[in-house]
Amino acid sequence: MRQNVWIWNHYATNMFFDQAGRHYWFAENLIKKGYKPTIFCASTNHFSDYHIDTNEKQYSTDSVDSIPFVFVNTPEYEGNGKKRVLNVISFYRGLFKTAKKYAELNGKPDVIVASSVHPLTLVAGIKIAKRFNIPCICEVRDLWPESIVVYSSLKRNSLIAKLLYQGEKWIYKKANSVIMTWEGGSQYIRNQGWDEQVDLSKVKHISNGVIIDSFDRNSKENQVDDDDLNDNNYKNLVYAGSIRKVNNLGLLLDAAKLVQEKNQYIRFLIYGTGDEKEMLENRCKEENINNVVFKGRVEKKMIPSILKKSYANILHNSSTSLDNYGQSQNKFFEYLAAGRCVIQTYTTGYSVLEKYKCGVSAIEQQPKEIAEIILEACKDNEKAEQMGVNARKAAYEFDFTKLTEDLIRVIEE
DSSP states (O other), X not given: OOOEEEXXXXXXXXXXXXXXXXXXXXXXXXXXXXXXXXXXXXXXXXXXXXXXXXXXXXXXXXXXXXXXXXXXXXXXXXXXXHHHHHHHHHHHHHHXXXXXXXXXXXXXXXXXXXXXXXXXXXXXXXXHHHHHTOOEEEEESSOTTHHHHHHSSOOTTSHHXXXXXXXXXXXXXXXXXXXXXXXXXXXXHHHTTOTTTSOGGGEEEOOOOBOHHHHHHHHHHSOOOOHHHHOTTSEEEEEESOOSGGGOHHHHHHHHHHHHHHOTTEEEEEXXXXXXXXXXXXXXXXXXXXXXXXXXXXXXXXXXXXXXXXXXXXXXXXXXXXXXXXOOOHHHHHHHHTTSEEEESSOOSSOHHHHHTOEEEOSSOSHHHHHXXXXXXXXXXXXXXXXXXXXXXHHGGGBHHHHHHHHHHHHHO
C-alpha cells in the first residue's frame, strides 16, 4: 500500500474552509481505507478574501476532520492580472522548499497526486517526485492551453500557445499516470497527434462527482421556503449557477421567449448571481419575457432542496469543442443526485445523459432547438419522472466513495 499520499491543488484552500470539494472528499475516503493523505494548497484563497496567515514562514499547517493541510506561502492578489500570475509562480516555487522541509519533519510521500487547474503544479509534482524517487500522478481538470484557446483570444498557432502545448505534452509523457476528469481524455491526446509519444494506457478517467449522503442530508436540513418553487401550477425548470458572460444565459432567455409562446405553464427559475444578472433582468422586462424569474444567490447548502423540488434541471453554458471529450461539471452530478430529468442545452461526447437515459439534450445550441427539447420534456410527465429515476441511479456511479476506489487503483498501479 502506498500509504502516504500527497495531494497538490493550488486552489484547495477553499476546501479547508468549506470542508467539501473533490480533494477533500478523496482525502476523507482515503483515510477510511487506511491511507494517510495530506493536501498541499496556497495560503491565499482564490474564492474569498479570507486567507491563511503563515506568519511569513514558508508554509503553515492545520487540519480539519483529520485531514492535514499544508498552506504554501503565496502573495495576495485580486482578479486575473499580473499579480495572479505571480501568485501561481510563487506557489510553484514554494512547493520545492515546502516539500523538502515537510518531508524532513514528517517523512517523504509514497506518491504525489498533482492536480491542475494550472499546469505548473503538475510540473512541480513530476520534478519533486523524481527527487523523492516516487511516482507522480498528474490529474488534469482543465486543458491548458486548449481551454484558453477556446475561451479567449489566444491563437492556436501563436508562439505562446505552441510553447504551452509542448509543455502539456511533456507532462503527459513524464507523469507515471494521468487522470482526466473527462472520459474522452485519451481521444484528446490522439487528436493532438501525441499518441505515439504518450503511452495512452496510463491515461485514466476519474470524473467529478457528488457525496450522495451529504447531498440528501442538506436537502432535508436546509429547506428553501420559496413560493415560486412550491407553486405546482407551473412546471419549474431550475438553473443553478453563475450569471456571467461565459454562461451565456442570454441564449436561455431566447429559448424561454419561444417556450412562452407555446406554453404558459413552463417557468424558468434562475438561482445565482453574476455581473450579467441586472442586464438580463432588464431584458426580461423590456421584451415581456414573463416566464423567467431571477431568484438571486442562495447558499450552496440550499441547492439540493431546490434541485429536488424542480420539474427538471437545466444544464447550460456556452458550448465549445471541449464538449467533444465529455462532461464533468460539479453541478451536473448534483443534478443527477436530485433525481430529476436533466435538460442539457447542448450535446457532449461520451454523453452521461444518453448512457443512463436520464435527460434530453439539444443537438444544436440554438434557441429554437432548446425550446423544442424543453417543450418535449415537459409534455410527458411519466417519461420525465422515469428520467429522474434513472438520474438518481446514475448518481451512485459518481459518488466519491466509488471514485476514491478508482483513485486507489491508479495509486496502487
